[in-house]
Amino acid sequence: GILSFQDAMRAAAARGTEMGSVDVPDPGLMAAIGAPEGSVLETIGQIDGYVIAANRNSPNSTVIAGETEAVRLAMKALSDAGATVIPLQTSHAFHTDIVAPANGPLKRFLESIDISLPDIPITANVDGSFYPSEAKDVRSAILGKLAPQMSSPVNWIDQIRTMHAAGARLFLEVGPKRALSSTVNEILGGDVKSSTTNHPKVGGIATFLGSLAFLSINGKQPIMDEWGSEILSSEFRSRPSDIDMAPESKDLEALRIRSRPLPTAQRENSIGHHVVAPDLMANSADLVARILAEETGYPANVLEGRVDLTELGLDDSKLSRVVEKLSKKGKFTGSKPEQISVVEDLVEWYGSKTTPEKFETAISEAPVVSGVSLGVPGMSEVFDEEVWDAILAGRNLISEISAEMKQKLVDKRIVRLVKSEDGTSRLVSADTFETVPQLAGIGGVFDLIEQYGIDPKLVEAFDVATSLAFASGLEALRDAGLPLFPIEQTNSSGMRVIRRWTLPESERDRTGVIFASVFPGLEKAIEHALKENSSEESQFDRKYLLQVLSMGHSQFASWIGARGPNLAINNACASTPAAFAIAEDWMARGRCDRVIIVSGDDSTSDTLMPWIGSGFAGAGAHAMGNVVEEVALPFDARRHGMLLGMGGAGFVLERLEDSKDRGVMPYVELLGAEIANSAFHPTRLDTDHAASVMESFVSRMENRWGLERSNMANRMTFMSHEPYTPPRGGSASAEVSALRHVFGRNASDILITNAKGYTGHPMGVGLEDAVVIRGLAAGVLPPVANHMVDDPALGTLNLCKGGQHELDLALRHGAGFGSQIALTLMRRLAVSDTERFDIDRISNWTLEASGGTNVDLRVIKRKLVAYVDADENLVGGVAGEKYSPEPISEPMASPTPDENIRPSAPQTKVKTPEVAPAAKPKSVGLKIPSDIDDTRVRVLKIVAEFTGYPQEFIEMDADMEGELGIDSIKQAEIMAEIRSTFALPLDEEFQLRDHPTLAHILVYISSMNGAQTIKQPDSTTQQAPDAPVPNVNSTVIAETVKSKSDEETLSRILPIVVQHTGYPQEFIEIDADMEGELGI
Structure with missing residues (x-):
């Protein structure tokens, strides 16, 4: 009541005008500080120059402001002390003496308008006390607190404590979100209760009604005054009354309906028994919800399941309009179906009318990762069976390069850029072994032909990056329990031969592939160039283009028959997490239901190391030294450069229902991903922009999944990119700064882990993605390598020391040359990294997909394959080892609405693993256990x-x-x-x-209590014993031969055909058409 509404608006405008027009030599700075108030005041008290606490927001949140240089000194001192420091983008240092020149003009304006004593108690932020409720000179009494507030500190803490001392126990925040109410709880603790009136996550109407309920529950019953009551402001009374607004009553009724709790109904009848594919149901539910929202006004994200249609206000005519819209979307002619009573009925009806090709809507579910593979250096084989034990235990996989390779590096005549601690740089010639790279992650045995059985002619067209990525994809498919099916050919005698292995036909069109690599094709290009300059004479390789082009995505997709979206990505060292973002987008847009990400790079090979090693050394990024413990130093104060590595990593991303229908528990779900570019520098990180990208990403994850960053720190690991580059402008500084910017003081609680300290930098390979996914499911994360000396500039960090860590969230950061940034956030689903498979369900799924009568799952040359009806004239029968993954032993933990994840968009309902049913409590004669x-x-x-x-x-x-x-x-x-x-x-x-x-x-x-095991579904199909190899009589072929000379000619021709086609000799018929029947 101090100002009228009109005057208050004019005063706010005048305040803004005067604050913005202040012209002083030093406009000053402001910064938000996350630290105890006492330590902030003590620190700024020791700073030379003018800096004060301009906003005392809460015991742990203060805004400092003052002269530019003084604030900068204070910011550095507070940051060094471990506080979170965020510069504020303001034109002046408000609430300080710097803007005092604006007080005079503002006071003159206030003296020109009517000022009254307050009708209700109001506190002033100048001193935290109440405005006077009585005074002889009203204007002077009020202006004494009101006029100087622009240049006076905001004493919010004192305001809250003043109200509390006067008896206030309920605090209602008027305005968007809950910033003020959260500070109230921090200032006063549990002695008070607070509520919001307008929170975007909940919705304006719902929050407002909730605030009324909050008041009622706490004994403050809201009173609805008559329209003409004097308690209502004149501005409010000037609006037309409900009676005057009779023509708009329909709109008001719609508002009332939207404000009610949603009705539900008991299911009595079904519209029919339709079998609808899970992906169709997901799209159907999303589309039906959006169209119902248009018709009813309810939010789409609550229009699902058993919500009653009639209670939503859908009469026959409105329901007919809904059906008409759905019919147009599905491109079919439909009339209003019978026995539709709830939303779920409408979804089932629409899904039964539609086919996959008719959907173009977005999917809001989170993809899951059901398969992961990893190839690393330093082991006997690149894709070694012991890789997970080695990497999660923190085994060093970096070794010293050979003297021959060191000499090659010296021969490159490198001039290194050496950076000093004071920020200066100098150029130094690298002319000895000590001044060139000496350590690297070097690959073990890897042969795509011998180890994986890939056709040598095909492999000849591959670069090493493609080969590594190819292998990673096959390994990931096996890890996902997704078998490859045979493509067979049958001759006129009924003999069957397997020509190749591909995905089942039902999966091929909806599976995409992304290839991530930094140096694809470069090794072959260098080899050809060196060969061209040598004295060796040879023909030009006609596979040259295939070898040097980035084709890992298309080559792998062609081999497994994946006909979905297909691309390669080179976001430098952020390539794989960026591929996750693309995969998420593809699946959200409905472009595919599964994405296989394959990645590979080998920068330490004999061909590439002299070039890539020299390049990083010349740029000043490569570390020197030959003792791993003194060189591979992530987050250590001694870090001075990176080491090169190599490897491959593959990932199978798909929809949750697809993975579980197949009988495979996914490792994690991908809650979200982000790609950005700082447009800053070819080799350096823009620390401020990286922090802002992480801030935006985490905020988006909070809004989408109902997360609270304040609750994330103690349940999350941060998988760092950190390649232990030099401190100034390096990765560690940027990552830690971003964490502190986003999570404040809680950043020190986040468990930070790292993988490059054991392998070197594998370039575009998804090393960190694979390690954190597998480690999260296992509950084991690798220790940060060789850390001994804390870096004071990084502050207190919770660096992983290895061992068990039962966390459920993982934030992954990737950075790359060219100012590339990529982020992913994942949530744990599996309770084990190995016991994830229901073999009976996998077999049944495979049998159904094959269309046969019997399947035999085998692992041949590291590939998971499915033999179909192998006992029926299949040449060679079955081969390989029986597929026997570790069975699942425990159900997936269910996310909770608040502390875990609550999607704010409609989510696909999926079948969860069956659980041993518990006895249902009786509804009468209920007896509560005494020890409860x-x-x-x-x-x-x-x-x-x-x-x-x-x-x-x-x-x-x-x-x-x-x-x-x-x-x-x-x-x-x-x-x-x-x-x-x-x-x-x-x-x-x-x-x-x-x-x-x-x-x-x-x-x-x-x-x-105790019902913790998954009930295994009964197998509907018995595995047949291994089928005997058919006894093929080769003399059948010879019967067509007319003479002994023909037989001799045939005996010489057949091996040639076998060599070039791969057909078994006994399969080839002399009268078979070579193109039409043999496919030659």
């Missing part, structure tokens, strides 16, 4: 948190919906939180309607 007091307390706390009810108000026998007013959606959220808190297994048979009270929930929790 602790459970009762924890359940009450959860319900109170989700509903806002005081715990003492909630009765255990109260009906949750009928008496407590908790709708089914909120009940589901509460139950998800309970399931996570008590580590309850998933229960397909659980029904909320069977558990109407909290007493029922307590009994259910008690009954579920």
Whole structure:
């Protein structure tokens, strides 16, 4: 009541004008500081120059401001002390003496308008006390607190404490989001309660109604005054009343409907038994929700499942319009179906009418990673079976290069750029072994022909990067339990021969491939150039173009028959996480249902090391020295350069329902990914921009999944890019700065891990992605290598020391030459990195996809393949080892709505692994176990948190919906939180309607103790024993030969045909058409 509404608007405009027009020699700086208030005040008190606490927001959040140089000194001192320091982009140092010249003009303006005593108590931010409620000279009394506020510090802490001292216990934030209410809780602790009135995540109307409920529950019943009541402002009374707005009553009714809790209905009849593919159901649900939202006004993300259509206001005419819109989208003619009562019925009907080709809508579910492979240097084989044990245990895989290779580097006459600690640089000639690279991650045995059985003629067209990526893809497919199927040819005698292995036909069109590599084709290009300059005479290789082009994506897709989207990416060392972002986009747009990411680079080969090693040494980025423990130093104060490595990594990303339908528990789900470029420098990182990208990404993840960054630190690992480049402008500084910018003081709690300290830098290979995915599922993460000396510039860090770490989130950062940035956030799904497979379900899925009567899963040359009906005239029968992965032993933990992940967009409903059913509690004669007091307390706390009810108000026998007013959606959220808190297994048979009270929930929790194993589905198909090899009589072929000379000629021709085609000799018929039948 101090100012009228009109005058308040004019005063705000005048304040902004005067603040913006202040003209002073030094406009000053402002910075937000995350640290205890006492330490901030103590630090700035020791700074020469003018710097003050301009905004005292909370005990751990202060904004400092003042003269430019003084603030800069304070920022450095506070940062060195471990505080989070964020410069603020303001034109002047507001709330300081610097903007005092604006006080005079503002005061003169305020003296020209009407000023009154407040109608309700109001605190002033100048001194934190109340404005006077009575005064002889009203204007002077009010202006004494109001006029100087531009140049006076904001004492928000004092304001809150003043209100609390006056008896305030309920705080209601008027304005968007919850910044102020969160500071209230931090200032006063648990002695008060607060609520918001307009939070974007929840929705304006819902938050406002929730605030009214909050007041009512806490004894402050809102009063709706009559339209003409004097308590309403004149501006509000000047609006037309409800009676005057009768023509708009329809709109008001729509608003009232949108404000109600959503209705649900019991299912009585089904519209029919339609088998709808999971991906169609996902698209159907999304499209139906969006069209219903257009028709009803409800948010699309709640229009799913058992929501009653009539309660939404859908009469026959409106439902007919919905059906018409759906028909147009699906490109079919449809009339209003019978027996449609809930949203789920509409989804099933639409899905049954539609085919995959008719969908072009976005998918909002998170992709999952079901298969991972990793090839590293320093082991007997690149793709070694012991790779996971080695890398997760922190085994060094870096070795000293040969004297011959060192001499090659010396012969390059490198001039190194050497950077000093003071930031200066000098050029130094590298003319001895000590001044060139001496350590590297060098690959072991790798042969795509011998180890993987790939056709030598095909491999001749590959560069080493393509070969490594190719192998990584085959390894990842096996790890995903996704077998390759035979492409067969049958001769006129009925004999069958396997010509190649591909994905099953049903999967080929919906599978994409991305190839990530930094130096694809370069090794072959150099080899050809060196050969051209040598004295050796030879013909020009007609495969040259295939060898030097980046074709790993197309070559691999061609071999496995993947006909979906296909591309190569070179984002330097950020290539693989950037590929994850592209894969996420493809799947979200519905371009495909699965993406296989393959990556490979070998910069330490005999051909590339002299060139790539010299390049990094010349740029001043490569480390010198031949003792690994003194050179491979991630996050260590002694770090002075990177080491080169090599390898390959593959990943299978797909939809959750596809992975679980196949019987494979995914490692993680990809909650999101980000690609950005700082447009800054070819080789250096823009620290500020990298921090802003991470800030934007984490905010997006919070909004999409209901995460809170304040709760992420102690459940998350940060997989760093850090290649231990020099401190100034290096990766470690940029990554730590970004973490502190985004997570504040909680950054010191985040478990930081690293992989390059054991392998060297593998360039575009997804080393970190593979390690963190597998490590997260295993609950084991590698220690940061060789760390001994803390870097004071980085502050306190929680560097991983190896061993067990049961975390569920992983933030991965990738950076590359050319200012490339890539980020991913993943959540753990599997409870083991090995025990993920239901072999019966895999076999049944394979049998169904094959269309045969029997399948035999085998591993041949490291490839997982499926023999189909091998006992029916298949030449050679089956080969390889029986496929026997470790069976799944524990169900996937279910995410909770708050502490884990709550998607804010409609999510696809998927089948979860079956759980041994628990006994259902009876609805009458309910007896709560006597030893359940602790459970009762924890359940009450959860319900109170989700509903806002005081715990003492909630009765255990109260009906949750009928008496407590908790709708089914909120009940589901509460139950998800309970399931996570008590580590309850998933229960397909659980029904909320069977558990109407909290007493029922307590009994259910008690009954579920111990139900922790997945029920294996019965196998509908018995594996046939290994089929005998057909006895093919080769004399059948010879019967067509007319003479002995023909036989001799034939005996010489057949081996030639076998050599060039790969057909078994006994398969080839003399009268077979070479092109039409043999495919030659």
